[in-house]
Amino acid sequence: MTAVTVSGKARGVPLIDGIDKVTGRARYTADLDHAGALIGRIFRSPVSHGEIVRLDVSKARALDGVVAVVTGADCPHTYGVLPVAMNEYPLARERVRYRGEPIAAVAAVDAETAARAIGLIECEVRELPAYYTSAQARAPDAVQLHANKPGNLEREVHHEFGDVKAGFAAADLVREAQISCAEVNHAQIEPHACLADYNPLTGRLTMQSVSQVGYYLHLMLARCLEMDTSRIRIIKPFIGGGFGARAEVLNFEIVTALLARAATGKVLTKLTREENFLTHRARPQTDIKLKLGMRGDGRLTACECEVVQRGGAYAGYGIVTILYAGALLQGLYDIPAVKYDGYRVYANLPPCGAMRGHGGVDSRHAFECLLDRMARELSLDPFAVRRANLLEAPTRTLNDLMVNSYGLGECLDRVERASRWRERIGTLPAGKGLGMACSHYVSGAAKPVHWTGEPHAAVNVRLDFDGGVTALTGAADIGQGSSTMVAIAVAETLGIALDQVRVIAGDSAITPKDNGAYSSRITFMVGNAAIDAARKLKSILTGEAARKLEARVEDIECIAETFRVGTGGQASLPFIDVVKAALADRGPITVSGTFTCPPEAQGGKHRGGAVGSTMGFSYAAQVVEVSIDDATSSVSVDKVWVALDCGHAINPLAVEGQIEGSVWMGLGQALSEETHYVNGLPAHASILEYRVPTMAESPPIKVEIVESHDPNGPFGAKEASEGALAGFPPALVNAVANALGIDLDELPVTPDRIHQALLERRRAKRLAAVQEALS
Amino acid sequence: MPIESPQLERPQSQKRLLRLKLNGRWREDAVAENQLLVDYLRDVAALTGVKTGCDGGECGACTVLIDDEAVPSCITLAARCDGRAIETIEGLARQGRPTRLQRAFHEKLGAQCGFCTPGMIMAAEGLLRRNPHPTEADVRTALSGNLCRCTGYVKIIESVLVAAETAP
Incomplete structure (x- = not known):
């Protein structure tokens, strides 16, 4: 073509x-004509884990202006993403597993009445022990969140490709790192909302919602409301951002449909920003143990990676996320042997889900950080070490992922040149640093x-x-x-x-x-x-x-x-x-x-082999320049140079916009974004507490588009919206290492974490000096 | 363990007559004293270009101009706008002709999902009215209260600067 x-x-x-x-x-969902619509509102669990002993909605139902009240009794069906992992009810039945989980909902003539009705709902919960970290939830004596999930593990993954032992034996340098990444949230600017209209005369339901997945919403409404799919219509208004927040069906959508049917009319539900954070479905808190083997010339010999994701209370996309974290270790570089152990853990927190760069971001972060540390130890340039491990298209990776086009080499050349890396690296003044990293992402799940x-x-x-x-x-x-x-x-x-x-x-x-x-x-x-x-x-x-x-x-x-x-x-x-x-x-x-996508593109035959499979990967390389304030330890990003291979840019303006946006979303995760729960209560549930970067702290981003002309892409195109995200956090951490000589093991890179690392280094130096004096 | 949510008994608010100039036309409405400007604009005046993105004063999506000054309408009482001139995104385009700021946001891709866009453009409009030729640093400062989750701000800044360059 x-x-x-x-x-x-x-x-x-x-x-x-x-x-x-x-x-x-x-017109976005909240802007639609909702004349005559009732207002929906959700009563949420005030505890993190417990059995519902008593739920009395009679006073709410009796309140003047309340037209419908629904509870878990109104929907005996679970919903979710994968047919094998639907373990969540739209409204809790018998048990609640996170603070903020929907238990009941009301539809009333106006928002004030709905709020008052929520206040009249009486709910008694017998509390169970609650777990807020992966370690607590995995403890041998922990209570199971789900009866069929011992050890509170949603999924364990154990994959081994190639001879890992021989790979490490052949290495000149073997190093390990333990890296953890905070949970983050999509924080799309449009809050969740939906408008459900049930016509009792025709038995038809029309749903307008913020969903990124109207088809799945259609299926789940039919399942939960026991309706024929032909009697449901899903309409997508303008949508104010997604980033994965709406890539699965959300509880409030089904709840609103239940309310509309119970009220035999139209119901508008608008979630507050706090409720958006409770709905969550974003990137999980992740702990990574990574071990890499490298020859003296930078060539990788083996990779061993363990990933633990704190997935929250329900399955959602969890199985896919933990599989992506392993599968996407491959497809970027040529690695002769890869072992992956993944653990997706249930905890008493809002369920995680898909977020831009789904599954691959945190393990890529660890990989690119450790790659840089080892390069430094071997006195190799970060670009050289990556060039030593390039793939050659067309090829198939060890885990059977197809690579038909591969522009990573050109991405490296382009950002190296644009950032004047060779002239500038090692010559920057104190407090300034340059770092780089690579990343990739699928152009659609092939299966x-x-x-x-x-x-x-x-x-x-x-x-x-x-x-x-x-x-x-x-x-x-x-x-x-x-x-x-x-x-x-x-x-x-x-x-x-x-x-x-x-x-x-x-x-x-x-x-x-x-x-x-x-x-x-x-x-x-x-x-x-x-x-x-x-x-x-x-x-x-x-x-x-x-x-x-x-x-x-x-x-x-x-x-x-x-x-x-x-x-x-x-x-x-x-x-x-x-x-x-x-x-x-x-x-x-x-x-x-x-x-x-033809069968040969749909991944390997091993269990979970479909995840990560795609017709074409996008590839990205980026260089980040930082300044660190000596007094406050705060990092500011001065500039980013990024090159992305999107095969062919069908609309270069939009491609640039997507690359800038994804790099910047990586910047938020790298610098300031993190959720924080106190006994299961989100302490971050506003846009002031959850620190999305503002215009004042966002750097110029210089984009280079690389076109490798994928043989199967439309006009040769591949994706451009996610691939660059995962490279930002490691490029930033590598830049901080370049500036200060400290290797940070935690995201985000907040001033207190840098300060702590500097203190520890000072302490270690002092201790070394004392020991030397004593010896 | 019994759990009781606090009862939300709100005193019925008094209504008063509000007279203001909205997008160039004077109008009068009876509004509750506790009604927020954003709710008045969206629910009473049907100006849904004014967006709500947060639980109050955090994201800037609801930004409108009050007497040429960019203000978040979600933390402003409608009743406080008596006698004042309010402008929303709907008031900018005249006779179907978008302003230079709107054209620049469109052509330079200053808007992706578009949800923050009305507030962003009104904040930029407020800036350009008091400072027709801002520097990049001026733009970053003036618009730092308006959050965008799509663009990384790169093309928003470009849009504002291009609009300023093409100013008459």
């Missing part, structure tokens, strides 16, 4: 829904969560009397620009102007099923499906043009909305004339394009 630029605009195009966003026209046998993506393209081309996609544009990507793919393939294409996205009654916005699957899978659909439409139109122009089909080309015979041909027809001829023949036209 040849590379394209968008109608000659090499820098890319603005988002097709951008004008609505900058003028305030864009879908639900093995239905259906195509992995489908796009319909419609053509009717108005001559406008309408692309219908279930793909959730959550701000990343996926609808714009679909429009470009269709316009480029058809040879028409971008504004001739209208995209309708995310309405289950109209648009084809889509698995959703997660694992960076949309560009690769939906993009390919969009091209497929547009080609089918083009073939119809080309045939029609050939007939009208009395030419052979293979000689017809459509460029700039004109069908011509050959490139220099005289005979031509405007696009609209060909459309009219085609409609006269066939009536309104709808074509369906699909895409499916």
